Amino acid sequence: MISALKRIASAPVPKRQALGVLSTARHLGTLGEELKSAPNKEDEAKYAKVIKVGDKLYGVPAVQEGTFGHDLQQQVGRRFEELVYELNGEVLFNRDPVFALPDQGTKSNPVLVPSGENERIVGYEDPHVHQVFWFKLRKGDLVYVPKIDKYFSLYKID
Missing domain, CATH: 2.60.11.10 (Cytochrome c oxidase, subunit Vb)
Known part of the structure; x- marks a missing residue:
């Protein structure tokens, strides 16, 4: 029993993922085809979504019937915006805790x-x-x- 506890206690602790880094455990899917210019009517019919990563535009294809789409194809709204920010190396929603400095928290310095x-x-x-x-x-x-x-x-x- 003691040796089992020692093995558990000495097991390496997994590193915490850095903020703003996409999880490597899930596949976002391909960005789709890079667009050479602003999307036109043909692109709008061909792609479900158009996203900007860096200074490039990509068309995200629609989910094909009988298949499962990846995150970029399925997500909408704020979660989709969050994924686009992550692809650009930014964080849309700051989830970091706020820690009070030693002199903070008074009425004059909240x-x-x-x-x-x-x-x-x-x-x-x-x-x-x-x-x-x-x-x-x-x-x-x-x-x-x-x-x-x-x-x-x-x-x-x-």
């Missing part, structure tokens, strides 16, 4: 939470029960959280 909108849901970990609690933070509001003795304020980014 923890600044970035947001592209006028409000954002913010979570914090209760130091006693280690449960995440959530609250809505709006632009212009100064919110005090007594459990962690910190003030929060939202600032708008573009």
